[in-house]
Amino acid sequence: MRPATPGAQAPQQLTTREWRVRPALFAGKAALAALFLLVALVNTADPTRLAVSVLAALLVAAWAARDAILKVRVAADAAGVTVVSGISRRQLPWGEIERIKLDVRSRLGLRSELMEIDTGEQIYLFSQNELSAPVAEVVEDLRRIRTGR
DSSP, rough: OOOOOOOOOOOOOOOEEEEOHHHHHHHHHHHHHHHHHHHHHTTTOOHHHEEEEEEEHHHHHHHHHHHHSOOEEEEEEETEEEEEETEEEEEEEEEGGEEEEEEEEEETTTEEEEHHHOOOOOOOOEHHHHHOHHHHHHHHHHHHHHHTO
């Protein structure tokens, strides 16, 4: 470790935050895919049930694989926000983002919260399960990173 030189300033820390899919969500999808495979093994005598079970297992496994490969759903730094849309990542510079908002809805006694990132041309929506954090906190963190305060 080198001694500090007089008058030298500490390097400025980059504020980068990431929000990931809940591990339990991935585990649930993987378990569901395994269950569909088990159903397929039990139904080998019926070709229709076998095909439907295998197809369901493959679709749910692909859905789980997306969570394993694209764990980080939202990342933010001084340059902008990186979001996952479908099976790809998209970098959104702060200048392209018109609004980041918390969307709260109540229906049939259930309350849902989504984070909206609006670019004017496209809206990206993220739930608490995709962020592993309360949506309101993520919205505030993004606003703080955007403004630098």
